[in-house]
Structures are given as structure tokens and as C-alpha cells.
Amino acid sequence: xxxxxxxxxxxxxxxxxxxxxxxxxxxxxxxxxxxxxxxxxxxxxxxxxxxxxxxxxxxxxxxxxxxxxxxxxxxxxxxxxxxxxxxxxxxxxxxxxxxxxxxxxxxxxxxxxxxxxxxxxxxxxxxxxxxxxxxxxxxxxxxxxxxxxxxxxxxxxxxxxxxxxxxxxxxxxxxxxxxxxxxxxxxxxxxxxxxxxxxxxxxxxxxxxxxxxxxxxxxxxxxxxxxxxxxxxxxxxxxxxxxxxxxxxxxxxxxxxxxxxxxxxxxxxxxxxxxxxxxxxxxxxxxxxxxxxxxxxxxxxxxxxxxxxxxxxxxxxxxxxxxxxxxxxxxxxxxxxxxxxxxxxxxxxxxxxxxxxxxxxxxxxxxxxxxxxxxxxxxxxxxxxxxxxxxxxxxxxxxxxxxxxxxxxxxxxxxxxxxxxxxxxxxxxxxxxxxxxxxxxxxxxxxxxxxxxxxxxxxxxxxxxxxxxxxxxxxxxxxx
Numbered sequence: 001x002x003x004x005x006x007x008x009x010x011x012x013x014x015x016x017x018x019x020x021x022x023x024x025x026x027x028x029x030x031x032x033x034x035x036x037x038x039x040x041x042x043x044x045x046x047x048x049x050x051x052x053x054x055x056x057x058x059x060x061x062x063x064x065x066x067x068x069x070x071x072x073x074x075x076x077x078x079x080x081x082x083x084x085x086x087x088x089x090x091x092x093x094x095x096x097x098x099x100x101x102x103x104x105x106x107x108x109x110x111x112x113x114x115x116x117x118x119x120x121x122x123x124x125x126x127x128x129x130x131x132x133x134x135x136x137x138x139x140x141x142x143x144x145x146x147x148x149x150x151x152x153x154x155x156x157x158x159x160x161x162x163x164x165x166x167x168x169x170x171x172x173x174x175x176x177x178x179x180x181x182x183x184x185x186x187x188x189x190x191x192x193x194x195x196x197x198x199x200x201x202x203x204x205x206x207x208x209x210x211x212x213x214x215x216x217x218x219x220x221x222x223x224x225x226x227x228x229x230x231x232x233x234x235x236x237x238x239x240x241x242x243x244x245x246x247x248x249x250x251x252x253x254x255x256x257x258x259x260x261x262x263x264x265x266x267x268x269x270x271x272x273x274x275x276x277x278x279x280x281x282x283x284x285x286x287x288x289x290x291x292x293x294x295x296x297x298x299x300x301x302x303x304x305x306x307x308x309x310x311x312x313x314x315x316x317x318x319x320x321x322x323x324x325x326x327x328x329x330x331x332x333x334x335x336x337x338x339x340x341x342x343x344x345x346x347x348x349x350x351x352x353x354x355x356x357x358x359x360x361x362x363x364x365x366x367x368x369x370x371x372x373x374x375x376x377x378x379x380x381x382x383x384x385x386x387x388x389x390x391x392x393x394x395x396x397x398x399x400x401x402x403x404x405x406x407x408x409x410x411x412x413x414x415x416x417x418x419x420x421x422x423x424x425x426x427x428x429x430x431x432x433x434x435x436x437x438x439x440x441x442x443x444x445x446x447x448x449x450x451x452x453x454x455x456x457x458x459x460x461x462x463x464x465x466x467x468x469x470x471x472x473x474x475x476x477x478x479x480x
Contacts, residue, residue: 231275350456428470
């Protein structure tokens with residue numbers, strides 16, 4: 001029996017020695033294999049993109065990013081010591097992906113494609129608005145083994161829209177009495193400079209006239225302001241409205257009547273509007289100030305101190321994304337609109353700026369706040385009213401960013417004096433600028449930024465069918 005046990009031990013020892021000699025000991029991992037590394041890394045993931053405009057080079061870029069590799073191989077074992085990345089592309093002019101990567105052995109998880117092919121794509125948008133590039137990446141390990149490709153990322157090429165930004169610290173300065181206040185003449189100069197730059201006109205009357213086709217002395221122009229915050233909050237500043245009125249009254253050789261301009265909001269005229277600096281009036285020779293929920297000023301025989309009946313305040317009834325809304329008779333009556341939002345975050349919509357400001361033209365805005373105001377915000381802006389889409393009635397957006405609220409909005413206190421006015425015609429581009437500006441200031445204070453998936457998603461939804469209200473890509477044009 002003892003001899004049998006000895007023989008058995010010798011047999012086991014020899015078997016183990018033999019197995020070790022060929023590198024197949026039970027339970028060994030890849031690191032103990034003698035020979036070349038033939039396992040490729042697992043495929044990388046998380047490929048995403050954004051489009052940007054490189055102002056100092058006047059060039060466009062598709063900025064790509066992806067998740068850092070977890071150093072697993074194609075079996076799932078975490079056996080890789082390092083990886084680099086290869087990037088492949090297919091343009092709209094190609095039927096298949098390039099067999100050679102456009103970038104090889106990338107060590108970072110980002111890449112900006114500002115190649116001639118990208119520049120050409122943006123130039124060709126005028127003839128083909130549906131250009132799409134595609135990208136995919138692979139991982140390469142230290143032995144040169146290349147992984148399978150990531151999921152293909154499609155990148156629609158969308159135009160960049162100019163937004164015209166003018167900033168002047170002197171717009172908020174001391175009055176002769178020593179009190180700080182916004183300066184009307186500076187605001188007027190800022191706004192008219194921006195409008196002239198935007199319209200490529202070198203005279204104030206011509207710049208404003210170019211915004212309104214078929215303009216006559218009988219044309220009615222509405223100016224939608226924002227006075228929600230009332231006393232102590234961020235509202236459309238009267239100096240901005242006065243600057244707009246000045247520009248409009250320079251039209252038609254200085255004969256365009258101020259009385260044909262109706263400045264309005266949907267707020268309590270004795271509370272919020274008054275606190276923001278707006279007193280209802282209906283006086284020949286001056287622009288009118290109205291409240292959609294109190295007195296439209298459309299009837300000169302009704303004193304502005306008299307609250308009108310609902311039948312006099314509200315006109316057309318329409319369905320807006322499933323919610324019945326009556327539209328202010330001011331909107332029914334005016335020929336054109338100028339939208340004058342203020343820069344604020346919003347507890348129910350992420351941000352409020354160009355598109356959200358139109359909630360003040362209907363009688364039941366509180367019915368359009370579910371689901372972060374989506375799709376109500378773009379649906380309202382895109383509504384067909386009396387044969388004309390509201391978006392087409394709006395000829396200019398004047399963003400009042402003299403003051404801004406980055407947290408606690410829309411009724412919160414001012415967060416910062418930006419001393420800025422921004423003008424444009426694309427509501428999506430304007431709102432994307434607002435979103436980026438608010439996020440940059442929130443990030444600076446370690447506050448959570450608003451994103452496209454939840455907060456402020458209406459900005460991105462508005463750029464897509466069936467709304468197609470504009471582009472989330474914008475170029476800032478600094479106005480001196």
C-alpha cells in the first residue's frame with residue numbers, strides 16, 4: 001500500500017511538471033501564456049459628437065469624444081495594459097467607410113475633425129441640407145491587435161447661425177444723482193449697432209426697415225416683453241424697449257408712428273408690470289403698453305384702467321400640443337412681432353428665453369408646463385394662427401441680457417450684470433446661446449448644468465421635425 005501511494009505521488013508530480021512545461025496549468029490566465037498576444041481589445045463605446053465653429057480660424061469642426069477603454073480584451077478578461085484608438089469616417093460623398101483611419105493611434109478620447117472635407121460639407125449645405133457624416137472607432141492594444149468597431153455614429157451637418165452680441169459695461173453706470181442705473185443712450189447705441197451689423201446696413205432707418213416687408217405707416221408692431229419677476233427680479237428693461245421704439249420710429253423717413261407699437265405682457269398691470277417699470281397707457285403720439293389679461297389698448301374708447309371682458313381680450317382658439325389655448329387679440333391684430341426675452345433659468349423648463357417667452361400670448365400658459373414644457377414650447381412657437389405661423393410673424397428677437405438669473409429662476413433675484421444685448425432671428429440658436437451662457441455661469445459656481453436629455457430639452461426638440469424652428473449651432477458675432 002505504501003509503495004502504491006509513493007507511485008501515485010510521483011505520477012502527479014510528473015504530470016504537473018509536464019503541464020507547466022507547455023503552459024497549460026489549470027486555472028492559468030493569459031499573462032502566464034508563453035507566446036505572442038493574439039487577443040484583440042474589446043470594442044470601445046460611448047462615441048458622441050458636437051459641432052463647433054473655430055472663430056479665429058473661421059473654420060468648422062466636428063468634435064468627437066468617447067469613453068476611456070476599460071482594458072478588457074475580446075473575451076472580457078481585463079488583460080490589456082494600454083490601448084490607443086483608430087478613427088474611421090464616411091462622408092456623404094462616399095458609399096463605404098474609408099479602409100484607412102483618418103487618425104491612428106490616438107492616445108486621448110477626443111478628436112476634432114476640422115478637415116477640408118468638413119469645411120466643404122458646410123459650404124455645400126445651401127444645395128443639400130441633408131448632409132450626414134458617419135464615424136466609428138476601434139481600439140489597438142500594445143501588441144498591435146485591433147478591436148472590432150464601435151457602434152457607428154451619424155453626424156448631421158447643420159448650419160451655424162449668426163447671433164449678434166454687444167456688451168458695454170457703461171450701460172450700467174451712475175446717474176448725476178450718484179445712483180446706479182441703466183443708461184438709455186448707451187442701450188440705444190448698443191442695440192442699433194447690433195441691428196445694423198445683423199442686417200448689413202450702415203444706417204439705422206434702413207436697418208430696421210429691412211426687417212419688415214410691406215411696411216407702411218399703418219403697420220402694427222407688437223413687442224412682447226417679460227415682466228414675470230416683478231419687483232427685485234429680472235425683467236425686460238425699459239431702456240431696451242425704448243431703444244427698440246427709437247429704431248422703429250426712424251423708419252419711413254422718421255414717420256413711422258410710435259402709436260403703432262404695442263408693448264405687452266400677460267402680467268398683472270398694477271403689480272408685476274408696474275414693478276418692472278411699465279404702466280399701461282393708450283395715448284396718441286406714444287407707444288402703447290398693454291396687458292393681455294387686463295386691457296389690450298386696441299380699443300381707444302376703453303380707458304386702460306378698465307379691465308376688459310374676456311371676449312375683448314382673447315381671440316382665436318387653437319389646440320397647442322393637446323391643450324386648448326385662446327390667443328391674445330394683440331397677436332391676432334398686429335402685423336409683426338418683436339420678441340424681447342430676458343436671460344433666466346427656469347424651474348420647469350431649464351431655461352426661459354426666446355421660445356418660452358411666447359407663453360405670455362395665450363390665456364392658459366399654466367397648462368403647458370408638464371414634461372419640462374415639452375413639446376409645448378416649440379409647438380406654440382410653430383402654431384399656425386390665421387394663416388400665418390407665429391414664428392414667421394416674429395421679425396426680430398432682442399435678448400435682454402443686461403441682467404441675468406442663473407439660479408432660482410424665473411422669479412429669482414439677479415445673479416449677474418452681463419451688460420449685454422443679443423439680437424438674431426433664429427429662436428433655437430438664440431436659446432442655445434442662452435443655455436450655454438447660463439451653464440457656463442452655473443459651472444463656474446459648481447452648480448448642475450442643464451442638459452439636452454431632461455432640462456431645457458425643448459431647445460433641441462425645437463430644432464427637429466416636425467418643428468424645425470432653427471439650428472442649435474450658432475456663431476457669436478461680437479459687435480463693437
